Amino acid sequence: MKPIIILENPKYSGNVGMICRLVANLDLEPLRIIGNKLESKDEMEWMAYNSKFELDKIQYFENLVDARKDVDVVFGTGMIKGSNRGEILNLHDLNSKISDTNKNFAVLFGREDKGLSNLAVDNSDYMIHFNLSEKQPSMNLANSVAYVLGFYFNQKKADSDLKENFSVPNSLNKLIEKVFDKTEMSKFHNRKNLGVKRLKKILESGISTKNDSDFLYKIFQTIDSRIGNGNENPI
Numbered sequence: 001m002k003p004i005i006i007l008e009n010p011k012y013s014g015n016v017g018m019i020c021r022l023v024a025n026l027d028l029e030p031l032r033i034i035g036n037k038l039e040s041k042d043e044m045e046w047m048a049y050n051s052k053f054e055l056d057k058i059q060y061f062e063n064l065v066d067a068r069k070d071v072d073v074v075f076g077t078g079m080i081k082g083s084n085r086g087e088i089l090n091l092h093d094l095n096s097k098i099s100d101t102n103k104n105f106a107v108l109f110g111r112e113d114k115g116l117s118n119l120a121v122d123n124s125d126y127m128i129h130f131n132l133s134e135k136q137p138s139m140n141l142a143n144s145v146a147y148v149l150g151f152y153f154n155q156k157k158a159d160s161d162l163k164e165n166f167s168v169p170n171s172l173n174k175l176i177e178k179v180f181d182k183t184e185m186s187k188f189h190n191r192k193n194l195g196v197k198r199l200k201k202i203l204e205s206g207i208s209t210k211n212d213s214d215f216l217y218k219i220f221q222t223i224d225s226r227i228g229n230g231n232e233n234p235i
Contacts, residue, residue: 003105004029005032005145009034009111012141013039016038016058017046017055020055024054030054071104073103073104074107075105076126079137088129090128094151097126130144175224179220
């Protein structure tokens, strides 16, 4: 799942060129712009280095309602917080909201000197606040797009790596089987090793680090030791 980038009335053609280059870098859908068609300028083409084909594919819309017709969730961006700006998210909440919806989504960016219009805010499902330093609470438009995309894809890769790379170590798996045998739970629902397999599945979906695995190993090792000593209250 890749985000769609929508700009509302961008002011500087150079920013549009840089964003088209990002679109090409990450193989995103064509850039969408709310507002009048921009005239092709040298600055725009130069900033879209080797990505002029993305400039030709820009899609223009009169308003956000039209621009988001095929989009399930829109995340607006802004540096202003207020009660009339919808649910405010920190950037690190973006991925969790997307995984919860499992739908296609867009990130909306406002004009360089004005930000998003009230209409655009009203038609966004969530607003993202960057929580920048008070020394410089604003960010260049193209940098903002790169910031959000970099955060999203890096977090997505990190989450994927955790899920793909972790499995219950063989030593822990054998200890779990041993404890299940001693507690006569090895035939859960009268099916051999069903309990062990079920617990293993739960652990693999929840453990994220080797430290977590080591911690669980110590727990089952303690249970095994106390059961072996005849302790009726192993924990």
